[in-house]
Amino acid sequence: MAKYERIPGGEKNDLTGQPFNKKELEKICELYIEIDGKGIHENNPKIHILANELNRTVRSVENQLLGFRAYVTNKSGRKNYNSLIPEIWEEKNSEIKISPEKNRIIKERELFDEFKFRISSQLKTILGKNLITDDFVAVFELVKNSFDAHAKKVKIIFDQDKITIWDDGKGMNRRDIIDKWLFIAYSAKNEGIEDVEFEEDKNKSYRDRINPNRSYAGQKGIGRMGSDRLGSTLEMTTKKINDSIYWNLKFDWDEYENDALDEFGDIEIKYSNANSTKFKNFENGLILEISNLRNVWPRKKILDLKKSLAKLINPFTLQNEFSIEFISQRELKKDLESANSIDIVNGEVKNFVFEALNIATTQIKVSIMEDEDFIETTLIDRGNLIYKIKEPNKYKHIPSKSNILLFYLNTHAKSSFTKTMGITSAEFGSIFLFNNGFRVLPFGEPNNDPFNINERKAQGYARFLGTRELIGQVSISENTEQFQETSSRDGGLLNSPGTEELRDFFIESLKKLESFVAPILWKISKRVGDNQETLDLTAKNQVLDFVKNIAGKKNIQLIEYSDELINYITENVEEQNLPQFDTLREIAIRANDKKGLLIIDNQESDYKKEIKRRKEAEKKAIDEENRRKEAEKKAIDEENKRKEAENSLKEKESQNLFLKSVKSQELDEIVSFMHSIGISADILNNYISGLHKRINRREKIPNEVIGNKLRQMSLENRKILAISQFATKANFKLYAEEVEGDILEFIHEYLKNIVIPIRSEDIEIISNNLNSNQNSFICTFKPIEITIIIDNLVSNSIRAKSTRMTVDYEITKENLNVNFRDDGIGIPEESVKNIFDLGFTTTSGSGLGLFHVNSIIESSENMNITVNNKIKKGVELILTFKK
Structure with a gap:
């Protein structure tokens, strides 16, 4: 949680060094009485507000409050406080008396005690500040309540000492407020009657907006108390959809803390109703104005909340039907100065979507199918499907359409994540848990390992994956009794047979991912850390065997497999790869892929023809090379004879290799040139023909293969150019040796x-x-x-x-x-x-x-x-x- 930042050397202003006068100390004494001497620290918003009013520094007002506490309690050891403090305290303390009405209530309770439970006003504190111990969790609870009210959008507005949470949900009428909102710990959601009126009335125009049959994010009936965690004052404005009356209620939570003998239900709530409201464009829903904040909300804390809310909602189930917007006028200027979108307060919360990262890595999705009888698993490697299988579902408590999505983070994936999100994957978190679309804390927090996968990795470092190599989510589709959150709201799920099954479901899903990553991906031949990584021939053969073994397991039905498997065989035409066609054919039979079987047969036939053609071309090239060597030997013999003849003339000048004209060339020299050109041209033709056939088969040819072929073709072309220049400009033997x-x-x-x-x-x-x-x-x-x-x-x-x-x-x-x-x-x-x-x-x-x-x-x-x-x-x- 963000704190008030101390200034080195101490904060100072124009009044620094001037003693506090009596009027100022009286206001400080009133604040001390209001907070009952508690919460005296620089992060208390009430101290900030008073310091601003007195034009004093926060630290100086805090010191005066500590002076009052030192005098009142005589326990702190502080002796050097303002001399006016005792006088002011005695004056103010004499005004604090027990009212006659409260005295009457106390006496009546003494005389007429009955054998039944009574609820102290302190229950508010137990269910509010003491249970929801974190400001962010308090906001989460209120946002989840808006979702349960069928809101499409929630606006969170930050003012100087006020936070407003505004939603466009179904809203409440008088009966809803009394029977539901003010009935603490009662949950109409849990009773199954939250939206009963919408089920009964099928003619309402809003029937398409309200889906009363869905599950809810919260079901304990205490999330509304999150407002007490944030501030001491709450003003609630609400209007039910298709009603005409706006209801307004005001709560002062501190009134519930004055006397533990006060009963919870006896404390008066101020309310009013009207046909209009001060809020523009508010047609239905709920507006909570929380003021007298208990903590300071600097810019960094607001940004941290926004980032946390981005991880609150399951992006795969709710991203198109529920949105959250931040509004803060005081932060607009700094927003305009910010160059990074993740450091901007105002605007919509962008839900974190794993697939939006476009991570070039391996991912697995394991889902309980809708009929609950089967589990479907899909494994994808860098955008390519490896397999999709179906197997019997052994889990009895995990709801249908629940799923697990895991990503293996290689070097490139971690780099891509950091570039997109602005933080490292380790700082972001690893395995998130979503229950009915909303995140369950503390799952996903950095260093959180609810499934003990790091302990498991320590037992087999080379075989298992840990939290630093994984990011993903576990999604429970329904908020059933097997998957209930703890009342503290940040303690995860209550233990149950369902949570035990969930742990087993997760580990089994992780094993499926590891069975591909450990033996195959860790054998990448070119370890560059990006999507250009290539598998060597051994690893490709292992992929084929891997899919074959999966398809051959008992009770597993292969639904679909990778189209790339055929390319793993045909990328490099080698005779020793022919047995792999049998492996691929067995996979296609397991998947009942008749079309695939036909393709495999045709590819195998072409493959064999290509091997035969290459052998013939190689034989032809060898024959041509032998003829060329014989021609070169003959040319060398002729050249030696010519040199001997020239030497016999005892010419003084050195032999000029370029004196003869082309017309005097001997026939055997021309034959030698043509042999050399023919060999290079045939090699060029083989390269071009091979590439052309692969393109016609719509193969994916790696860039490395294309580059290598082009380099070889370019060198042969250079030879032809050089030979042609000699043949047309000179009369000398072309020496290849x-x-x-x-x-x-x-x-x-x-x-x-x-x-x-x-x-x-x-x-x-x-x-x-x-x-x-x-x-x-x-x-x-x-x-x-x-x-x-x-x-x-x-x-x-x-x-x-x-x-x-x-x-x-x-x-x-x-x-x-x-x-x-x-x-x-x-x-x-x-x-x-x-x-x-x-x-x-x-x-x-x-x-x-x-x-x-x-x-x-x-x-x-x-x-x-x-x-x-x-x-x-x-x-x-x-x-x-x-x-």
């Missing part, structure tokens, strides 16, 4: 004869000292890989809006460094570490180019690449070769 040669000369000739002619309109390329005949660097390399690297570096520079690229080299003792420097937009320092990552780009590109470059370099033992972004403009990429 490593060759040994002068890498400096190769890079120079490739830039001069291929890249510069093609890219001259996009970028100026200056190869500086690459064409020098003074140096060479002999190493092993794959020509096609070097061309792919150069093409990607040039393409990236063009996308980075470069106009010029400079290529030069530096030879060290063991290494060759080839520097590619451009004048483009460069690379930010924070992005340097990511430029080789798949999909990462700082330009309009796809993020594949540098990924391919890095893939080639990482697969080589004598190549490396580094980034220098410290130059004045652009970026420099340094390609290093080792001997």
Whole structure:
């Protein structure tokens, strides 16, 4: 409960330090007498009101009250009180006398005692402040009474020293007030006659609003005493639906505390009636104005109440038929300054709805079916149905349509909950209990564990779930005698055979959730904590076996199962997955799913055809690879012969790989090119064909699978582009295997004869000292890989809006460094570490180019690449070769 906040160093105002005068102390003495010397603390609203009236601080008024108590009781030890206090007290005390009427009543009771129960006025305190010990619980009780009165809406209005609870329920007439509201501990709801007049009169226009056959939130007849917990004064205004008379009653609860000898029924209640009321737009219902509040209601306390009320009503049964609105004029300004909706006082209480969180996790719902003979269980994992089953109901006391809803909170679910609700799931609570639509306290409170699931978890930590991993609700559909709340209103349910069954019902439901979570979800291969988590093949097979085992249990009827089970088999076409079709077929038979059986048979047939096609494609690819290798061997032999012939001419210049024109190419070279292109094109076709078939089958293809296929297709496409450039611009052998040669000369000739002619309109390329005949660097390399690297570096520079690229080299003792420097937009320092990552780009590109470059370099033992972004403009990429 929110407290009055003390100011460090003490609260001060203009009168601080000035002694209290006699007039001020007389008012303080009157307050002391009014509260009978009790409740002297800074959280008492009466002290706040008087302090405001005297323009004194709350603490200073409290000190003067303590001075009066010190003098009157002579027990507190306080000696230094205002010297006027004794004088004022004696004057006021002399005025307090027993009235002649009260003296007469006392004497009559002494003379005419009878053998029957009599009720002291102190009963009000026992049933009010002493029984309902919490302000929030008092408000809950009054709101529940409004619901029982068939209200559609309740308004809770906060003023300086008043709380108003206004509902639009059926209201009361004179007979209702006398026979029901003023009959303490009598409950017409419990007697079954609360709405009897509406059952009898079927012609009333309000018959659609009133449902007299439903259960009620409260049935003890004491919730109305919650107003005494909140304040000492109550003014009640009510008008029954379709009546014309407004009734007004005023209660001063402190009058019931003056003398324990006063009888409860002898204390007069002021009342009046009229054909109109001061309240606008009040047609029927009940308005309770509670004033002289017993505690202060600062903003934080009001917000805490609003959050608590959000958890009062079962969102699945009452959210569309009952609403609560908060109104506070004094908090409007701070509401406008608040950026977070959960920190706004004014407005409707938003009922907490589990499903509204859109938690990507596992949930289970277990319900007693309407016919009471069966229990239905539905298990859902991240939006996908796993199974729905029906089994015999063994519980005799739990009403039909009662249910249990549980959510397993993984890392992502906890994060999502905190983002949506503004607090962690642990701070919010775990397992809530709703009885006939209204929450039963203390179920759901943080650290509350009524079903002892944490003690159970301690006995099997790896197998069981605790309150920190669960959030959910237990809903009892009817307020039966088996599920009665304690009179204290925050003590839960009275023990009964029904509550014992409820504990067993909960644990059995929890076991069903754990049987899926523990062996399967905890084997997630990619533990990222969000809805992108993927199950590995072992876990997917376990899901199939799990559903099969559930369906095979005695007395369990499988009603429905996951459409995703077929995808678990077909996501990765592997021959060893074929037996799983038999498992899935057995599940479909258990569910009497004839349509599903047909789909399974068709999918299995397609699956086998795909396996056969892949084997044939693999054989064809192997044959093509063998032919390509033979052609390459022949091409290498021819190239060696050509080199020997050229060496015999003793040419001074190094062998120029690009001197011959395309017209002089030999037929076997062309055949070699076409073989290589054909292999890559066939691989591309296989990838595209496979994806196309899966799309036609309306499969859900994981993003990871699609991304992997696209990367492989992109690399094959790069090979085709590089081969086509060689075939049209040069006459040299395309080496798929490593060759040994002068890498400096190769890079120079490739830039001069291929890249510069093609890219001259996009970028100026200056190869500086690459064409020098003074140096060479002999190493092993794959020509096609070097061309792919150069093409990607040039393409990236063009996308980075470069106009010029400079290529030069530096030879060290063991290494060759080839520097590619451009004048483009460069690379930010924070992005340097990511430029080789798949999909990462700082330009309009796809993020594949540098990924391919890095893939080639990482697969080589004598190549490396580094980034220098410290130059004045652009970026420099340094390609290093080792001997």
